[in-house]
Amino acid sequence: MSALEAARAWRDQDPDAETRAELDALIDAAAGGDAGARQEIDERFASRLAFGTAGLRGALGAGPTRMNRVLVAQAAAGLAGYLRAQADDVPAVVIGYDGRRNSEVFARDSAEILAGAGLRALLLPRPLPTPVLAFAVRHLGADAGVMVTASHNPPGDNGYKVYLGGADGGSQIVSPADAGIAARIERVAAGDIRDLPRSDRYEIAPETVVDAYVAATAAVSPAPPGASGLRWAYTALHGVGWETFARVLDRAGYPTPVTVDAQLHPDAAFPTVAFPNPEEPGTLDLAFALAQSADAELVIAHDPDADRLAVAMPDGAGGFRALTGNQIGLLLGWRAARLAAASGAADATLACSLVSSPGLAAVAARYGLGFHATLTGFKWISRTPGLVYGFEEALGYLVNPDTVRDKDGLSAAVAVLGLVAEARGAGRSLTDLLDEFDRTFGVFASGQVSVRLADTAAVATLMAALRAQHPAAVGDVPVDRVDDLLDGLDGLPPGDVLRLWLTDGSRVLVRPSGTEPKLKLYLDVRAETADAASARLASLTAGARALLDAL
16 A cells, blocks of 8 residues: 555544645645645555554644654543453443543543443543643552653643553553563554444543542641742643642642743643753743742742653752752652651662663662662563662652652652651751752752653764764763663663763763754763862763763
8 A cells, every 4th residue: 555545544533633634735746746735645654653651642733753643542442441451351441531622522532432442441631730640540459551641742732641550559560561561552543443342431530539639648647747838830831730730739728829821721832931841951940030029939840741840949049950850859758758757668669761860779778668770661670579769760750669669749749848848847948958968978860861852863973973982981080880771780671872981980871862853971980079070070961961962
């Protein structure tokens, strides 16, 4: 079948008027001799979005390389087939969705197809944070969960994440489940989605699911006396975090923040930010301005699906500065270690991704706890035996693994508020907590250098070049050894990661982004003083940039 024939077949089965019209325009232009339209069709139908451990994620649009109702229907039917083959009884699947464009449409399509395949499908009652869906999988004892979200991706994207219950405990899928589901999707894709049975006899999950999540999250850190009078600012970045977070705050007893009202409620256009990722420069500018005018002590921000948390504090010069994911992660790890040690928890373990700060290992060692480094992603972190806390530097934290097996920006925010309030009660600040950590464990400084490329193929080419010729040095510091995780290492499953150990003890990890066409270098140094760590990191950063420029 030619690409043009494939485009016509896709259009004919597409239930969405907008993407049908998009394809019609391309098909008509290509048939009329428009070379650009023909090339566009060839590119869109040369492959398809691959279903992997992160599910599906991509730009909205027509065709198999875009997120649309045909692709989602195929994914839902493939998941249904996989679950039916694995289960003895009727599988149950809970489905959630955020406030992005087409999220509710994709979620309802999935519910209808899952129900039509004979599964018990439960749709969450409205747009809700991703952590609520992850919680619901465990709370309802579901066999699987689906979350329609593209998290902090650009406004034109959407995605489809899958969780497994049972022995997987409500974590995101890992191999071989991803391959099993992908194979089922391919079978469905060989046919026509109009032949898939659908049913409107799916259930709307009860409000008690959200109530239970709110109660469990508020219990992470009820407000101590020092919370009284706390002045802080909050933004949801046009996402779905605020409604649920406000309920958590009320139940836990924290004062209501001043809010960035222009960003407080879901808006799929994300009109006030260029990129709805709290790590991106400028994204928190409105929150910083509000915090300054309100004389706030703290800024808290969630990404659009509220699974990530950003924290900022006064910079001492009248403005605010955002903490890094590693800074927040280490403070929360220290909190978890103290709690675990106080409770006498046996086999308690702290975990983080390989690219996150090695400072968490130092915390675990001081408190006699286990430590585990995993491949990137909470699908790996959440599976750590004995886990009491996990984090990754990309603003992801898991502080309550008994109830949620994924990163959770809401529970992490409550834990941060608890730390700040406890410090206030003792006449101290967040700055004091960070300084105390450095005095106790040494100064760990981290940085990141990345390059955005045209597509993932270009990223793969750069990774191949680094594997073919390992760098002899990064800047002026020689490389002592290189670990290639492509075939697995030290009990870790295979991963597309290179780890460079430098002769001064510094570390550089190189990996492709899991969601964008980027190559990322993660830099970590340790020193006795902040000035020494800063100087060492600056030198390493310059060396890493030069390394990328030379590729």
